[in-house]
Amino acid sequence: MNVEVPGPPPPLPRRIALVVALLLLSPICAEYLIGYDQIIGRPLELLGGLLILAPLYGTVAVLIREAARRTGRGWPTIVLLSAAFGLVQAGLIDQSLFNPDFVDEPSWDRDRLPTHIPDLGLSAKYLLSFVAGHVIWSFGAPIAVIEACTPRYAKRPWLGRAGITTMVVLYALGAAIIFNEHTKDFMASPAQLGTTAAIAVLLVIAAFVLPRRRARVPGRVPPPWSVGCGAVVLWGTHQLAPASWTGVAMAALALTLAAGCLLRFSGRRDWNHRHVLAASGAALVVNSALAFVVEPLGETSYPVKYTVNAVLLLSVLLLLAFIDHRLRRSDQTLVQVGSS
Secondary structure (H helix, E strand, O other): OOOOOOOOOOOHHHHHHHHHHHHHHHHHHHHHOOOOEHHHHOHHHHHHHHHHHHHHHHHHHHHHHHHHHHOOOOHHHHHHHHHHHHHHHHHHHOOOOOOOOOOOOHHHHHHHHHHEEOOOOEEHHHHHHHHHHHHHHHHHHHHHHHHHHOHHHOOOOOOOHHHHHHHHHHHHHHHHHHHHHHOOOOOOOHHHHHHHHHHHHHHHHHHHHOOOOOOOEOOOOOOHHHHHHHHHHHHHHHHHOOOOHHHHHHHHHHHHHHHHHHHHHHOEOOOOHHHHHHHHHHHHHHHHHHOOOOOOEOOOOHHHHHHHHHHHHHHHHHHHHHHHHHHHHHHHHHHHHHHO
């Protein structure tokens, strides 16, 4: 059984390192791993893009985690807050959820129109893809991976008031830049904006009124490798589902199965940080592997694209292997201490 050893609050250098790591991993997982943008073939622009994307995605990931951990809450709260911010991002800030001309490429309409709902002015496929994408890749998986780096501090706050204020200011600046850029030629209707905002607020309220989970119970859990394989299948099914109502149903079913399994097994005592790493790391592996077959929007240099894809996939595998090795050593140390 994995025992979480209590300890003092993280020292300042460790807290800074964890926050910076999450600030960077969140936008990389959100935008770069899947390799859909034409700048995937321009590495210098990828690095420069982090100056905008880290405030837009990374600060939200940090704030979501901080809100959940400061209130003594766990993953249900993190998931609900991630869904709220996913709606805010896609519905209010860049408004990709409603803008029929958000991307000037035939593929945009090819994926949007088969499940377009005229009365709502949105595509069911994009609604599911955007919100679930933010929950899993923008916020959830990066938070889980970075927390697994230091399980001793996984449930502890990392920021003080000054740090939280800094994150809020950076997010406001990043969101304002993206909003101004994407609303020059399009603005969603007041009904669309108001409904999106109302649902986001309800999700935030639900995140904090949701009853806290009771103490974990005995019960068998699958080994981490099995969790990782299952997660690859389910995350991959969601990502590869076709642009049709059947595809939406397939993606929704995959996400429901994933949520049900995680909810069931995470409530058991033998569920540990290696299981969490397996489930979240699988999401990173799926997108970085699919990037090789994703056609970037616009023109790009394919030799450079495939090189960047390979570097990102290798980096993901090395990062996950390194963290898993550390967790294994931590478990061995706990066993030795407990038996001495």
